[in-house]
Amino acid sequence: MAEPGLAFEEGLVALAGELLGGQLPLHEVHRRVLERAVRAVPHVVAGAVLVRQPDGRYHYSATLGYDPDDLNTFTFGAHELLYDPARPSQVYGDVLAHLAAVLDPARLGAVRRGWRHAAWRSTLAVPFSPEAQPAAILYLHSGCAPEELARSARPAELFGAQVALAVQRATLGEEVRRSRQELALLDRSRDVIVRAANQAELFGGLVGIVRDVMGYEHVHIGLLEGGELVVQPPVGSPALPRFPVNRGVVGHVAATGEALLVPDVRAEPRYVAFFPEVVSELCVPLSDGDTRVGVLNIETGARALTGDDLRLMVTLSGWLGRAIERERLYQRAARQRCELDLLHRVRTALGREIEVRGVIRAVNEALAQLLGYTHVSVYLRRGDHLELQHQLGYPRVLGRVGLESGVMGRVARTGEAVWLEDLADDPHSLRACEGIRSEVCVPLRRGGEVVGVLNVETVGERQLSRDDWRLIEAVGEYVGYALDRAHLHEQVQEREALYRLLAEHTSDLVCLHHPDGTFAYVSPSVRTLLGYDPAALLGTHPRPLIHPADLHLLARFSVPEQLPAGPSAPLRVRLRRAGGGFVWFETGVSAVRGPGGVTHFLTSSRDITQRQAIEAQLAQAASHDPLTGLPNRRELLAALERAVRGARGRGEAGYTVLYLDMDRFKVVNDSLGHSVGDELLVAFADRLRGAMPGRLVARLGGDEFAVLFTGRSSFEDARGAAARLHAALAAPFAVSGHGLRVSVSVGIAPGRPGYLSAAEVLRDADLSMYRAKRARHLPYAVFEPAMHEGAVRQLRLEADLPGAVASxxxxxxxxxxxxxxxxxxxxxxxxxxxxxxxxxxxxxxxxxxxxxxxxxxxxxxxxxxxxxxxxxxxxxxxxxxxxxxxxxxxxxxxxxxxxxxxxxxxxxxxxxxxxxxxxxxxxxxxxxxxxxxxxxxxxxxxxxxxxxxxxxxxxxxxxxxxxxxxxxxxxxxxxxxxxxxxxxxxxxxxxxxxxxxxxxxxxxxxxxxxxxxxxxxxxxxxxxxxxxxxxxxxxxxxxxxxxxxxxxxxxxxxxxxxxxxxx
CATH class of the missing domain: 3.20.20.450 (EAL domain)
Structure with a gap:
């Protein structure tokens, strides 16, 4: 059997050659060293490689036999570790006894939990020393006595020197990779900063690049708004929409302007967890010039962030801050340009419009279109109240406002403008519609006297600023000049009307009436126009001459004191001929005032019978389809809009829309020609109209039709009609010698209180029709909200798939x-x-x-x-x-x-x-x-x-x-x-x-x-x-x-x- 030291030497020398010949990441070098060493040394039960960090502390890079979850963020100071810097290797006895002497109880407890084995009798320490202080230390824990483990120390010395070279090589490679990574980040970030068209593109592009290049899991940009940080779309997180500046790491950085690196969030008491399994965090401030505007926050779970990460993010935050400063300068310039355009447009309108209502309408439209104000109104003073002249954006009309009511009444009484940044600060505000957030109201003056108010309100998140207040006051002054001029113009017109009365109305019917309405004078033209003797009409009332449907117009003249001094807006009225029948007249009414008030009122009437007939034809053409004679889309939408408004007012839906599309109509057009197709459309429209008695049947265009059902049973009526329609279409259509069979796809959209417009109802009916067309076997399909969600998803996929394929x-x-x-x-x-x-x-x-x-x-x-x-x-x-x-x-x-x-x-x-x-x-x-x-x-x-x-x-x-x-x-x-x-x-x-x-x-x-x-x-x-x-x-x-x-x-x-x- 080979000597254990010899086996260890042979295995580790072979590994050193493998490491020196490859291009391995540093953590892979450590892992392979540890695995080969544990296999080669007898009786070894566990081991670890600890690596020196830039701050001089050591952390675990690789472990065997440990619990990594308890040690992955644990670090040691060099004085806390067992190794001899003067020797290539050293064997130690009881390691835990040494650690118990240098670690506090909490850290010692963490080490004990991470070390699964308690039977370690000896430990071999092998420093990897390409520098004076070891870059890493290999620890091998054995169950044998120190003397037996020492037999493997001799070959470890040669191995430590060789492996140190591999570690040095891997470290240099890691530094090169990091440098390339940083260059890639800064290069791509510069492109986004240069090319971004707006702040959303800027933030979204930068956050995406930081995530892609650096591999950070959580990257957020927050901007300061009052006492909160608001995470910016499109890079925000539902878990972190707003964050107070007095909480957490990001709050500290936003408040102090000092960048902060937290390598281990468990050791940071200010850390607030919003995401699971976060290990480390860094946060750097963003500045717009000398002003702090927000933060860039990074959180990771895979590794601890280092000073290199902080340094790079500080550089990036400087670039981002300058980009934010540039964007805000652009926004400020755009705002000033819009204000100049607004004032120019208002001046132009005042120069073109003389009539007061025209001036007011032009001003309101300019405010809405150029500066995006959603709710604008102008009121003029009439006695003890304000009367609405024109408004934009309000769902209901507030026609009269008392001088004691709300902000507008206060401004009209005091003549002082009011700016409410938040309406919650003023409990007396009228709140003409739901969700009003802020308001600016300025007085309108004529000859120094307050004669009305200009009122601007916003809904939702937007708040009116002091700059808005200043601009609206300037517009109010222009309107005051226009009111002065319009008043002078009205006085001139009244006098001119008296002088030109005979010359301008010789062919018109001119009558002077007593305050009770009876005739005091009738011009001779009544003989030609109506066939009456003027003298016979004196002292009589015009009521018998007026068409019964127009008698309600007399109520406008029941109180002569309320008549305008100049000509009123013309009225259209039908007057009876002496020989029978009626003639259409356009009639203007004005009061004749004396020292004691209104003494008479004057009517001037012009025959417009021919014009009325032409206008009726034009109205028919504008509201009906010229081919089938059915109401067109515009007419259907108008009727449906009334139904939608009525449903909202009642809180219940009393209407339903049937949407029909002729199947395979294109085949008829392509094979038999468009003339046959048109004939088929006419025949189909006639049959459809006959199958839907009492309902509004409209042609929407092409081969699409719609039917509006109203009433409480509208949904059941529509379903029954849809089911019967297929039977009604069973018989073929005889068109130009052809017997053509027609089938239809039918969609049904029942009314719901949640609908805001007719277009939404028609959209959903269209979606349900396409569901029926795809299903084929269904007689009809009823709209469900999931159809809309599916359509939105389909549109998003259709829009994004070409880019995904190309990129x-x-x-x-x-x-x-x-x-x-x-x-x-x-x-x-x-x-x-x-x-x-x-x-x-x-x-x-x-x-x-x-x-x-x-x-x-x-x-x-x-x-x-x-x-x-x-x-x-x-x-x-x-x-x-x-x-x-x-x-x-x-x-x-x-x-x-x-x-x-x-x-x-x-x-x-x-x-x-x-x-x-x-x-x-x-x-x-x-x-x-x-x-x-x-x-x-x-x-x-x-x-x-x-x-x-x-x-x-x-x-x-x-x-x-x-x-x-x-x-x-x-x-x-x-x-x-x-x-x-x-x-x-x-x-x-x-x-x-x-x-x-x-x-x-x-x-x-x-x-x-x-x-x-x-x-x-x-x-x-x-x-x-x-x-x-x-x-x-x-x-x-x-x-x-x-x-x-x-x-x-x-x-x-x-x-x-x-x-x-x-x-």
């Missing part, structure tokens, strides 16, 4: 294909995987089908082929097959064989190693093209498999026409093995057919030992499934192949052994 975000997993008898790996199937940044992992069946719909499947397939072949080419050994699925669309391209040749040449993959898997339907869609491409692939030496064999058009003639290399037995047959005879029969037949043709078979979806044995019994040779392994990441798959090749039998879970970790 390489679709990654691959590899599932081993093994010999059923031995478990040896024969190849791997490459499987596409996509983890969406928001939605998480997307099922392959979902995004691959979507790629087919979007026309991305060819690009996706080529990317998968190239990446899989590149991975295969990098494997050691030459007999591993790589299986790649190919879609029918890609396979049938004339250029496919050339694409495959180019990938093989580019990656250096042997043609025989590539196995292309295609479905049977590929060969059915284009037999000639498939045969031609198959031949070209076989000429290349590429192997072709039929995927999911037995589920489609399988036949012996099919296989003779298309000679392939292997058949893949579908998992549905494998699952049934041992449970039903049909599955066993199918599998046995496929295996026999393959043997006859001299080709291989691969069974998919093997999950149990019984299935494996059954396949072996039937003659199967190859298979894949969870019994052997799930799909593996690239590195794990590579390790599995290397292990399988080296040992002949695969180390992945063998038959019946369950699912083990391959790492």
């Amino acid at each position: 390489g975000a679709i990654h691959l997993a590899y599932q081993p294909i093994v010999e059923l008898a031995s478990g040896r790996i024969r190849g791997f199937e490459a499987l596409a995987r996509w983890t969406h940044p928001v939605l998480g992992p997307v099922p392959p069946g979902e995004f691959i089908a979507l790629a087919e719909e979007l026309g991305l499947i060819v690009n996706l397939g080529l990317a998968v082929l190239r990446r899989a072949c590149a991975w295969r080419a990098a494997l050691p050994g030459g007999d591993c097959g790589i299986h790649v699925n190919v879609s029918p669309r890609q396979f049938l391209l004339d250029s496919f064989a050339d694409d495959v040749r180019a990938v093989l040449e580019e990656t250096g993959t042997p043609p025989g190693a590539l196995h292309l898997e295609v479905t049977e339907t590929t060969f059915v869609e284009d037999r000639e093209g498939a045969a031609r491409i198959l031949g070209r692939l076989r000429d290349l030496g590429v192997r072709v498999h039929i995927d999911d064999f037995g589920t489609g058009h399988s036949s012996l003639g099919f296989l003779h026409r298309f000679p392939v290399d292997a058949l893949k037995i579908d998992r549905s047959f494998v699952t049934g093995l041992g449970e039903d005879r049909a599955s066993s029969g199918v599998v046995e037949t496929v295996l026999a057919l393959a043997r006859t043709l001299g080709i291989e078979t691969v069974a998919e979806g093997i999950e149990t030992e019984a299935q494996r044995l059954h396949l072996l019994y039937l003659g199967g040779t190859l298979g894949q499934g969870y019994l052997f392994s799930r799909p593996l990441p690239e590195e794990a798959a590579r390790e599995a192949w290397i292990t399988s090749s080296a040992r002949t039998a695969c180390l992945i879970p063998g038959p019946g052994s369950g699912r083990r970790d391959l790492s």
